[in-house]
Amino acid sequence: MHSTFCTARAALLNPTFSKLCTLTFTLFTLYFLVGCQDRQAVKRDQYLAEGFGHYQTYCANCHGKDGQGLVGLYPRIDANYLKDKNKLAVWIKFGQNQPVTVEGKTYTRPMPGNAALKELEIAELITYVTNTWGNETTLWPTDSVAAALEAHRRLQQ
Amino acid sequence: MNIKLWPKYVALVLCLAACGGNDNERLPIWGEREPITKIVNGKETTDTLYHTIPAFKFVNQYGDTVTQETVKGKIYVADFFFTTCPTICPVMKRQMLKVYQKFKGDPDIVFLSHSIDPAHDTPAVLKKYADELGVTGNQWQFLTGNRTQIYDISKSYLVAQTPAEDSTAEGGFVHDGTFILIDKQGRVRATNQPYTVIDKEGIKQQLLRYDGTTDEGVNKLMEDIEKLRKEYY
Numbered sequence: 526m527h528s529t530f531c532t533a534r535a536a537l538l539n540p541t542f543s544k545l546c547t548l549t550f551t552l553f554t555l556y557f558l559v560g561c562q563d564r565q566a567v568k569r570d571q572y573l574a575e576g577f578g579h580y581q582t583y584c585a586n587c588h589g590k591d592g593q594g595l596v597g598l599y600p601r602i603d604a605n606y607l608k609d610k611n612k613l614a615v616w617i618k619f620g621q622n623q624p625v626t627v628e629g630k631t632y633t634r635p636m637p638g639n640a641a642l643k644e645l646e647i648a649e650l651i652t653y654v655t656n657t658w659g660n661e662t663t664l665w666p667t668d669s670v671a672a673a674l675e676a677h678r679r680l681q682q
Numbered sequence: 683m684n685i686k687l688w689p690k691y692v693a694l695v696l697c698l699a700a701c702g703g704n705d706n707e708r709l710p711i712w713g714e715r716e717p718i719t720k721i722v723n724g725k726e727t728t729d730t731l732y733h734t735i736p737a738f739k740f741v742n743q744y745g746d747t748v749t750q751e752t753v754k755g756k757i758y759v760a761d762f763f764f765t766t767c768p769t770i771c772p773v774m775k776r777q778m779l780k781v782y783q784k785f786k787g788d789p790d791i792v793f794l795s796h797s798i799d800p801a802h803d804t805p806a807v808l809k810k811y812a813d814e815l816g817v818t819g820n821q822w823q824f825l826t827g828n829r830t831q832i833y834d835i836s837k838s839y840l841v842a843q844t845p846a847e848d849s850t851a852e853g854g855f856v857h858d859g860t861f862i863l864i865d866k867q868g869r870v871r872a873t874n875q876p877y878t879v880i881d882k883e884g885i886k887q888q889l890l891r892y893d894g895t896t897d898e899g900v901n902k903l904m905e906d907i908e909k910l911r912k913e914y915y
Binding site for chain 2: 581582586587589595596597598599634637
């Protein structure tokens with residue numbers, strides 16, 4: 526539509542203007558696309574930064590500043606447990622009391638939940654841990670946290 | 683959970699340092715003291731009676747009785763914790779583990795971790811905790827017993843925050859993150875060189891006691907254990 530607009534107008538004037546118009550449009554489109562990607566990357570970086578802070582505040586006491594765990598008491602943050610992000614959201618919010626096995630070693634201490642955490646904070650936290658110790662490279666959005674928690678609530682009823 | 687500064691104790695130590703004219707290399711002795719006047723060989727001499735840890739009787743992770751006799755003639759590090767604590771205790775145990783590993787097998791150095799939730803932390807629960815922390819033998823003992831006696835003895839260790847039940851605190855108890863250094867005479871010692879820790883809010887604190895939640899506090903403690911044992915060479 527835009528090019529139709531350009532061509533129609535430009536034809537009335539001269540061919541140089543037409544070329545200029547097309548170039549401007551192309552540049553604008555490119556700028557917009559790149560800008561969009563930048564914004565996504567910036568948002569992910571924000572999630573990572575916030576998530577790092579939440580991790581240090583709420584998780585590092587037991588799981589360690591570098592996710593290394595504490596001997597046989599608390600497991601390290603393990604990539605296998607970062608695959609199911611829905612479950613992760615539920616564990617973070619409500620805690621969990623199932624044995625966790627990492628490299629053949631089983632850990633049985635219950636993990637306390639943190640019911641006060643908001644969906645955004647959980648999204649940031651999951652983005653941080655999965656990008657740091659899992660294989661994830663993108664952010665996990667707040668909507669997904671909300672959906673996971675809602676599904677869990679429905680199951681509980 | 684609060685790790686407070688101890689202005690009261692800081693003032694006390696400054697006063698002691700001013701009055702005592704101590705050797706700078708020696709770690710100050712904390713707590714109240716009284717002069718004792720005695721007649722020796724017809725001459726009147728003044729001695730100082732220092733604050734010491736009183737007699738106690740607790741049970742360790744093996745169900746054995748532990749008393750002041752257990753630590754007699756030893757340098758020891760004491761702290762207060764509980765096994766289900768989700769906040770500072772795991773951090774303290776991570777740090778204490780470094781001190782333990784440094785002095786592991788050393789017959790002069792002992793560790794006493796007192797549970798402030800003795801109703802839950804039975805010897806069996808403490809044994810499992812010690813096992814999972816990789817602690818074996820008798821060098822590091824995890825103590826349980828009469829709750830009032832444990833809370834009372836914490837005051838003798840001169841901690842800023844006496845343990846207390848508090849339903850608003852995560853885990854249900856508040857307590858102090860200090861590691862307390864006790865010399866062979868049962869006296870509380872602490873550093874003579876204040877060190878700086880920076881908390882999560884970026885606030886700088888100058889400390890004299892050993893903050894069991896920070897690398898700085900624990901590094902200072904390890905240095906000072908070495909310094910203290912030189913007094914007994």
